[in-house]
Amino acid sequence: MEITRENIDELNAVIKVDIKKDDYNPKVEKILKDYRKTANIPGFRKGHVPMGMVKKQYGQAVLVDEVNKLLQESLNNYITEEKLEVLGNPLPKDQESFDWEQDDYSFEFELGLSPKFDVDLNTKKPITQYQIVADEEMIDNQIKTIQKQYGKLVAKEEVEEGDVVAGTFKNEEEGIENTTTLPLEKLKGKRNLNKFVGAKVGDTVSLKTKSLFEDDHNLVEFLKVEHDKAHELDVEVSFEITEVNQQELAELDQELFDKLFGEGNVKTVTELKEKIKEDAENQFKQQSDQQLLNDITERLIETTSFNLPGDFLQKWIQVSGENQLTAEEAKEEYEKSEKGLRFQLIEGKLVQENDLQVKFEEIKEITRDRIKMQMAQFGQTDPSEKDLEDITARVLSNQDEVKKLSEQVMNQKLLDFYKEKANLDKKEMTYENFVKEVYK
Structure with a gap:
């Protein structure tokens, strides 16, 4: 078997795989011999069916199956060994004169290659990092809401x-x-x-x-x-x-404080205001962090310039789904997904170059922490290690949950990395002004 590659340009290549009879025939012959041992054909005892009849009935199907397996395995190995960064999957080229009656076969595949580019987080124009604070008016309004709720x-x-x-x-x-x-x-x-x-x-x-x-x-x-x-x-x-x-309105007394935050945790109106401020700003931090991720994503897509093998990707989109699309539908899908694909490549480069890989132990740790928090809400403040391990194992046996947790851990790693490396301009403001500025 021989595999060769022709680079059409920096983003497109064609791989040619030549398969000889000696590459596939021993496996085909073995499978047909095994079929002969078990074949039930009227007029013949099991194991005594003539090999010619077995080949006539099963030969081509086994041949096609084994050649395709060999082809897929050799193609994947070649891409891995050559360290080719491909987009989508290899697409077989049409071969009008292909004939399975031959002994030797030649196959060609189109490849879309990942572009080469650099990512610069130190953009000329700084990206705003919002720090949302709870002002006195917001805190007073929250206290009035609480007083009405418990009044x-x-x-x-x-x-x-x-x-x-x-x-x-x-x-x-x-x-x-x-x-x-x-x-x-x-x-x-x-x-x-x-x-x-x-x-x-x-x-x-x-x-x-x-x-x-x-x-x-x-x-x-x-x-x-x-x-x-x-x-x-x-x-x-x-x-x-x-x-x-x-x-x-409910009185701002110890009875109300204990209802809100547990016995003795808040004892004065001043402490109440501090607690409301702390809780509100923790929630605001999640929102400002998400906004920072969104803004950096947009900026990186805007400032990181590279080409994509667009024609190849449209062909791949056309045939890769459950139902084949028309060329026009595939073009429309590509245009809708191009921005997301660009950021996937940018993010992948940042992850690889800065060793931001997610480890299973990190997923396990965040799962344990969340389980402990949930148990504490129901009064179980000191769960046993065995209970924690058992519940964690059950959660992590769900692959969809593991995937979701992995994405959350990766987002936090990227966020921490951005905060350290990106050109940020910290801007403190109230939540009301944040909404006005961001959502306009």
């Missing part, structure tokens, strides 16, 4: 600003009839609020749906209208008040 409603007869009213929204023509509980703070503007203030249980208030709430999506929640309809809805609705309640 109580006190029934009353007449509506005042800040109350919560229960009742039914109605509009017969639009098919609106929904009983709900409405915090008056959800209303938009003094005009809407003033229609409620001074009203009593049993009164009916008339309202316009347009500009009823600060957010039109509240119409979906309180009136139960369809989402697509909410943005354009401009009708008059009635609201019959069936109940009026004053929101009595």
Whole structure:
């Protein structure tokens, strides 16, 4: 057997595999002899079927199967030994005059080669690394939310600003009839609020749906209208008040602190604010880290220039799925996936050159830590080593879970690497300003 390669250009090559009869025939003959021993053919005792008949019935199928196995194995070995970095899989070239009746065969395969390029994290324009802080206003709002959540409603007869009213929204023509509980703070503007203030249980208030709430999506929640309809809805609705309640806030005392954070962990309002700030900023860190990953990904794709074997990849996409695509469909799929492929190559180069490989022990460690955290939430703060090992083993027996964990570990490795090596500009801001700047 002989394998040769012709490099068409830096990104495309053709491999030719010449297979002689001596390469495959011993294996084919052995398989046919084994078939002869077990073949059940009417008129012949088992093991006494003439070899000519066995070859006639099974010969070509066995030949094709063994040649294809030999071809695939030799092709894979060649790519490995030559250290060829290929994209997709080798594609067999059409051979119109191919004949299985010959003794010797020649096959040709197209290869798409991975491009050569360098990755520079030290970009001229720095990438923003957001540090989101919880400001006093956010902390105070969170405390008020907690006080409402753990407070109580006190029934009353007449509506005042800040109350919560229960009742039914109605509009017969639009098919609106929904009983709900409405915090008056959800209303938009003094005009809407003033229609409620001074009203009593049993009164009916008339309202316009347009500009009823600060957010039109509240119409979906309180009136139960369809989402697509909410943005354009401009009708008059009635609201019959069936109940009026004053929101009595929970006291900021030790009983509340213990409910929130466990006995004795928070003892003062100052400590409460510090705890809320810490918890909020931990959540913000996850969001800012994800934004940093997204921004660096976009910047690397933008600044790392290289060509791809586009024509080859479109051919490969066309035939590699469950259903063969048309050339136009394959081109469309390639254009949609090109950006992702580029980053896969960039990421792979960074991982290889900087030894960022994920080790199984790292996956096992993060799994154990998460299991301990989950058990602690249910009061098991000191699980035995055997319990931890058993649960960890069960989790890691699921290959989908291992893959997901591996991706998470790799993302963290890349994030740490970026923070150390990339040209970053740290920018501190509140969450509200972060949302305005990033999501505009």
